[in-house]
Amino acid sequence: QKEVEQNSGPLSVPEGAIASLNCTYSDRGSQSFFWYRQYSGKSPELIMSIYSNGDKEDGRFTAQLNKASQYVSLLIRDSQPSDSATYLCAVNPNTGNQFYFGTGTSLTVIP
């Protein structure tokens, strides 16, 4: 059973639209949740963290967490072509300091 699951996509949205990325995790005791952006050939870049149920907004990004449903999502408002990348969901379980990553969702924003 995979620890973190994401829809691999690809997901395509027009410029200016809202992109919605989803992630589920298996460890119910997980406490910390992160979204990373990875451009092709580059390393992952941390863009959002969330620890409590509900929404957390940072600029055009909103992370949503529902621990009861073991579900994390990332919304990107007013999507730009520069947002085209793979988005990785990562979970820090309550058993240590390693991070479990999903396989990533490839997002393409069409001008």
Added chain:
Amino acid sequence: DAGVTQSPTHLIKTRGQQVTLRCSPKSGHDTVSWYQQALGQGPQFIFQYYEEEERQRGNFPDRFSGHQFPNYSSELNVNALLLGDSALYLCASSGITGAVGAFFGQGTRLTVV
């Protein structure tokens, strides 16, 4: 403030050889984790070092070993390279709790031929 730095950026090795990758963590971080990312996959946890000891290990064979130095920098060693070891190797640094996330270096692209 220097972020996480890794060397080398690219490496080509022959099957059966040994390789050493290096990582310097972000200033203020004392924990270094290594990940392997195959093409089209998410990063897979190899192991983590804190206080110069391996604290956690993922599902990787003993051919993968590491070390952490007193200045928190770290090395990843892979012996008896296989073609399947070709991947992007990522070093991530964090505080010991990982509560604020991990920060990655630029990675080392290893190709085994």
